[in-house]
Amino acid sequence: MIIDIHGHYTTEPQKLLSFRDKQLAGLADAMRKPATNELGITDEELVASVQPQLKLQKERASDLTIFSPRAAGMAHHVGTEATGIEWTRMSNDLIHRICSLLPDNFAPVGQLPQHPGVPPKNCIPELERLAKLGFVGVNLNPDPAGGYWTDPPLTNKGWWYPLYEKLAELEMTAMIHVTSSCNPVFHYTGAHYINGDTTAFMQLIQGNLFKDFPTLRFVIPHGGGAVPFHWGRYRGLAIEMKKPPLTEHLLKNVFFDTCVYHQAGIDCMARVIPLDNILFASEMLGAVKAVDPESGHNFDDTKRYIDKLDISGADKAKIFEGNARRVYPRLDKRLKERKK
Amino acid sequence: MIIDIHGHYTTEPQKLLSFRDKQLAGLADAMRKPATNELGITDEELVASVQPQLKLQKERASDLTIFSPRAAGMAHHVGTEATGIEWTRMSNDLIHRICSLLPDNFAPVGQLPQHPGVPPKNCIPELERLAKLGFVGVNLNPDPAGGYWTDPPLTNKGWWYPLYEKLAELEMTAMIHVTSSCNPVFHYTGAHYINGDTTAFMQLIQGNLFKDFPTLRFVIPHGGGAVPFHWGRYRGLAIEMKKPPLTEHLLKNVFFDTCVYHQAGIDCMARVIPLDNILFASEMLGAVKAVDPESGHNFDDTKRYIDKLDISGADKAKIFEGNARRVYPRLDKRLKERKK
Numbered sequence: 001m002i003i004d005i006h007g008h009y010t011t012e013p014q015k016l017l018s019f020r021d022k023q024l025a026g027l028a029d030a031m032r033k034p035a036t037n038e039l040g041i042t043d044e045e046l047v048a049s050v051q052p053q054l055k056l057q058k059e060r061a062s063d064l065t066i067f068s069p070r071a072a073g074m075a076h077h078v079g080t081e082a083t084g085i086e087w088t089r090m091s092n093d094l095i096h097r098i099c100s101l102l103p104d105n106f107a108p109v110g111q112l113p114q115h116p117g118v119p120p121k122n123c124i125p126e127l128e129r130l131a132k133l134g135f136v137g138v139n140l141n142p143d144p145a146g147g148y149w150t151d152p153p154l155t156n157k158g159w160w161y162p163l164y165e166k167l168a169e170l171e172m173t174a175m176i177h178v179t180s181s182c183n184p185v186f187h188y189t190g191a192h193y194i195n196g197d198t199t200a201f202m203q204l205i206q207g208n209l210f211k212d213f214p215t216l217r218f219v220i221p222h223g224g225g226a227v228p229f230h231w232g233r234y235r236g237l238a239i240e241m242k243k244p245p246l247t248e249h250l251l252k253n254v255f256f257d258t259c260v261y262h263q264a265g266i267d268c269m270a271r272v273i274p275l276d277n278i279l280f281a282s283e284m285l286g287a288v289k290a291v292d293p294e295s296g297h298n299f300d301d302t303k304r305y306i307d308k309l310d311i312s313g314a315d316k317a318k319i320f321e322g323n324a325r326r327v328y329p330r331l332d333k334r335l336k337e338r339k340k
Numbered sequence: 341m342i343i344d345i346h347g348h349y350t351t352e353p354q355k356l357l358s359f360r361d362k363q364l365a366g367l368a369d370a371m372r373k374p375a376t377n378e379l380g381i382t383d384e385e386l387v388a389s390v391q392p393q394l395k396l397q398k399e400r401a402s403d404l405t406i407f408s409p410r411a412a413g414m415a416h417h418v419g420t421e422a423t424g425i426e427w428t429r430m431s432n433d434l435i436h437r438i439c440s441l442l443p444d445n446f447a448p449v450g451q452l453p454q455h456p457g458v459p460p461k462n463c464i465p466e467l468e469r470l471a472k473l474g475f476v477g478v479n480l481n482p483d484p485a486g487g488y489w490t491d492p493p494l495t496n497k498g499w500w501y502p503l504y505e506k507l508a509e510l511e512m513t514a515m516i517h518v519t520s521s522c523n524p525v526f527h528y529t530g531a532h533y534i535n536g537d538t539t540a541f542m543q544l545i546q547g548n549l550f551k552d553f554p555t556l557r558f559v560i561p562h563g564g565g566a567v568p569f570h571w572g573r574y575r576g577l578a579i580e581m582k583k584p585p586l587t588e589h590l591l592k593n594v595f596f597d598t599c600v601y602h603q604a605g606i607d608c609m610a611r612v613i614p615l616d617n618i619l620f621a622s623e624m625l626g627a628v629k630a631v632d633p634e635s636g637h638n639f640d641d642t643k644r645y646i647d648k649l650d651i652s653g654a655d656k657a658k659i660f661e662g663n664a665r666r667v668y669p670r671l672d673k674r675l676k677e678r679k680k
Contacts, residue, residue, distance in 0.1 A: 143525070149487070153525045185483070185493045190542035190577050194566045195535040202530035222570070226534045229569030229609075230562070232602030236628035236639040237530050262572030268608035269569075288576035299576040 001340065002303070003324040003331075004057075006175070006221055006257050006281030007065035007106075009095060011049050012073075015039045016094065020087065024079055037090055046098050054105060056284055060303050065284075066324075066331065068109035068139050069095055072180035072188055077146030081115040081122070088113040088126060096133050103338065107331050109137045109175065116145040121162035127172065136330040137173035140218075142200045147183030147192050154200055155207030164209075168216050173328045175219040176200045189287035197225025201254070205238050205246070210253040217253055217327050219279065222287075223260035223269055231272040247274065255327050257281035258302050258319070261288055266305035279327060280306060280320045341680065342643070343664040343671075344397075346515070346561055346597050346621030347405035347446075349435060351389050352413075355379045356434065360427060364419055377430055386438050394445060396624055400643050405624075406664075406671065408449035408479050409435055412520035412528055417486035421455040421462070428453040428466060436473050443678065447671050449477045449515065456485040461502035467512065476670040477513035480558075482540045487523030487532055494540055495547030504549075508556050513668045515559040515597075516540040529627035537565025541594070545578050545586070550593040557593055557667050559619065562627075563600035563609055571612040587614065595667050597621035598642050598659070601628055606645035619667060620646060620660045 019034050026033030053065060069091035076084060092110040099108040110130040112123040127138060140163075143149050152159040154176070167174055178196035186192040197220045210216065220227070227234060235246055243249045255277045260266050269278065282302045292299050306319055325332040359374050366373030393405060409431035416424060432450040439448040450470040452463040467478060480503075483489050492499045494516070507514055518536035526532040537560045550556065560567070567574060575586055583589045595617045600606050609618065622642045632639050646659055665672040 147489070149489075149523055149525045151525075183489055185489045185491075185543065186539060187542045187546055187577075190545065190574065191535075191539045194538050194570060194573075195531075198534050198538075198566065199526060199531045202527045203525065205530065206527055222573075226538065226566035226569060229566060229605045230534060230600060232600070232605060232632065232639045233534075233562075233628055234530065235632065236601055236630040237527075239630040239633075240628065260570060260572070261576060262612065264608045264611040265569045265572060268604045271604040272602065288573055288580065290576040290579040292572065292576065293579075299572045 001064065002062040002320045003280065004062045004065045004282050004284070005219065005279045005324050005328070006259055006283045007053065007067045008070045008283070008286055009067060009098070010070050010285045011052055012070065012094070013041050013045050013049050015041050016090070019090070023083055023087065027079060027083065037086060039090070041094070043097070043101055046094065047101055050098055050102065050106070052285055057105060060282075060301055062303065064104070065106055066109050066136065066328070067095055067099060067106040069111045071139065071177050074111045074139065074141065074179040075146065076114045076141055076144035076179055077116055077182055081113070081118050084115050085113040085126070092126070092130060092135075096135070107334060108133070108135045109139060110135045111139050112141070114141050114144040116151055119162070120160055123163060124166050127163070127166055127170065131170040131172060134334065135172070136328045136334060137175065139177040140174040141178055142176055142196055143178050146179060147181035147186045153203040155203055155209050161212070164213050164216055168213050171215075171329045173217045173219060173330070175221055177221055193222055193287070194225045197222050198227060201225065201227045201234070204250055204254060205234060205243060206241065210250065214253070217255065219255045219257060219327065221257045221259055221281065221283070223258060223265060224256040224273070228256070228269040228273050251277050255279055255323065258306060259283040259287070259300070260305075261299040261302065263305050263308060266302070266309065270309050270311060275311065275315045275318055276323060278319050279323045341404065342402040342660045343404045343406065343620065344402045344622050344624070345406045345559065345619045345664050345668070346599055346623050347393065347407045348410045348623070348626055349407060349438070350410050350625045351392055352410065352434070353381050353385050353389050355381050356430070359430070363423055363427065367419060367423065377426060379430070381434070383437070383441055386434065387441055390438055390442065390446070392625055397445060400641055402643065404444070405446055406449050406476065406668070407435060407439060407446040409451045411479065411517050414451045414479065414481065414519040415486065416454045416481055416484035416519055417456055417522055421453070421458050424455050425453040425466070432466070432470060436475070447674060448473070448475045449479060450475045451479050452481070454481050454484040456491055459502070460500055463503060464506050467503070467506055467510065471510040471512060474674065475512070476668045476674060477515060478507075479517040480514040481518055482516055482536055483518050486519060487521035487526045493543040495543055495549050501552070504553050504556055508553050511555075511669045513557045513559060513670070515561055517561055533562055533627070534565045537562050538567060541565065541567045541574070544590055544594060545574060545583060546581065550590065554593070557595065559595045559597060559667065561597045561599055561621065561623070563598060563605060564596040564613070568596070568609040568613050591617050595619055595663065598646060599623040599627075599640075600645075601639035601642065603645050603648060606642070606649065610649050610651060615651065615655045615658055616663060618659050619663045
């Protein structure tokens with residue numbers, strides 16, 4: 001089977017977006033607060049809302065998408081910690097319902113109610129709730145300040161370790177994924193996302209996180225940002241910092257997806273990153289919806305690039321399925337329960 | 341000839357570094373201010389200080405290095421605008437002296453006295469001084485806040501255009517290069533440099549800068565950050581923003597260097613970036629000094645990667661020389677005056 005590990009719910013019903021407008025307007029004018037967070041979205045509406053994704057799954061021959069709330073919608077820097085908690089629960093609940101309605105097509109990943117300046121351990125109640133609901137992972141934002149980067153690096157013990165302990169205990173895989181940028185210097189999908197990936201990997205090189213959490217699993221999306229392209233730089237910096245080879249230091253715990261939208265990029269990645277560390281993903285309906293006029297295909301139709309890689313069928317099967325089942329143990333369990 | 345367009349003076353005499361210590365200590369305690377900014381560094385000391393670079397030029401068969409002050413040393417976020425102006429002039433003067441003493445080996449590029457929150461037009465006096473001294477370009481920092489990114493994007497008219505007008509008038513080429521990071525989330529050479537490159541390119545996609553400045557030339561170092569690896573993403577985003585193809589929109593004015601420290605990265609770059617837009621560079625003695633245990637060669641010995649590219653000799657000559665002479669018109673003039 002073909003598992004796309006990186007899909008966001010970017011076709012939300014208008015009722016959800018209107019709620020968010022009212023919720024945030026309520027911070028300025030309490031009169032505008034939504035009267036209820038019961039949105040009255042029916043199962044039929046939810047199923048209708050994901051028809052674009054189902055159509056693309058069929059057209060592009062993928063089977064299952066790991067599905068999480070819109071990444072830019074998390075917006076941890078917006079509002080208060082309390083509005084963020086409410087928004088997070090509502091967003092996650094919709095993902096849960098969709099994945100329950102269409103369990104052969106979607107597996108749930110949640111957002112966390114992070115907030116700038118607030119310790120990530122405050123996210124533990126929502127993380128535990130998600131685990132009970134059958135979520136297979138979460139998106140973890142290395143910059144809840146939305147492009148101002150005012151919180152500590154991912155290796156900071158006092159700040160992050162309580163959350164990591166719970167992630168490890170629950171076997172929840174974390175995708176390191178920033179949200180929208182409120183800093184005008186950073187375009188969100190064109191700069192902030194890619195910078196977030198690169199920054200996270202370099203923080204992990206500098207630290208020794210996986211000595212403390214040998215079972216923690218991080219996925220760095222968008223092909224790892226700049227990392228495969230600068231693999232020599234990162235190998236060299238690790239040597240200068242007297243770290244073990246990156247295969248030992250990080251690659252038992254850190255994985256990359258294939259959201260790289262052209263053949264030369266995917267080829268570069270497959271040449272330097274061990275194939276066990278590459279997980280198929282397209283980020284559809286996501287960052288880039290355009291058709292490439294040179295190829296006539298959508299930029300984000302990433303399966304085409306993997307198909308063209310000069311590697312064995314067994315290796316392709318790892319990228320399409322095997323690695324995802326290993327890196328997301330809760331997904332593997334969920335699939336096995338469904339005899340897959 | 342082989343021109344390395346990206347070298348920093350990372351072997352400065354101790355006298356310069358001691359001056360900087362005292363200069364900054366003087367901000368806290370006026371008693372510690374240096375008595376003079378006449379450092380008494382002799383020509384012999386300057387020539388001795390660049391022997392490591394000359395040795396590597398010989399060993400690696402490059403002829404000329406475009407040479408600028410240490411990038412992390414610019415530290416525009418440190419001290420006051422006044423200390424920055426003094427520090428910039430002193431740093432540039434050493435570059436000028438070295439390039440005058442060894443004109444066959446070095447051509448000068450300067451730093452600018454940028455300061456966070458201060459309009460870049462304040463740099464014009466130093467820019468004019470550098471032009472009179474024969475400098476061929478400058479390093480332009482898109483984030484004088486050193487990792488906090490509090491200044492406007494490169495396309496902001498009110499902020500940046502006065503400086504660009506002067507750059508265009510003087511035919512000074514600008515390398516878009518951040519300095520050190522005072523934000524603990526960003527390792528300087530492993531994250532901040534690469535993010536700075538990626539961010540700058542995306543800002544330029546969003547804007548229409550080169551409609552206003554058709555002769556302005558920007559070099560984005562470190563292979564353009566993440567850009568070639570994500571070339572499909574950038575082409576796709578430009579399409580969605582209704583911009584012209586990137587070849588039209590940016591590539592008459594924006595160029596990339598080859599500071600990418602492994603073969604797969606350079607191969608990726610040469611597949612997607614027009615060869616007219618790639619300039620040879622190694623950033624030596626710079627970011628990564630280690631030897632690659634897999635190849636037995638230094639990571640930053642980038643000429644080896646270019647030599648192995650599957651392109652014609654004429655195309656390699658463009659990367660090694662022709663493009664540099666076109667993108668740095670003042671360098672070309674300087675070389676012709678020396679019958680080169």
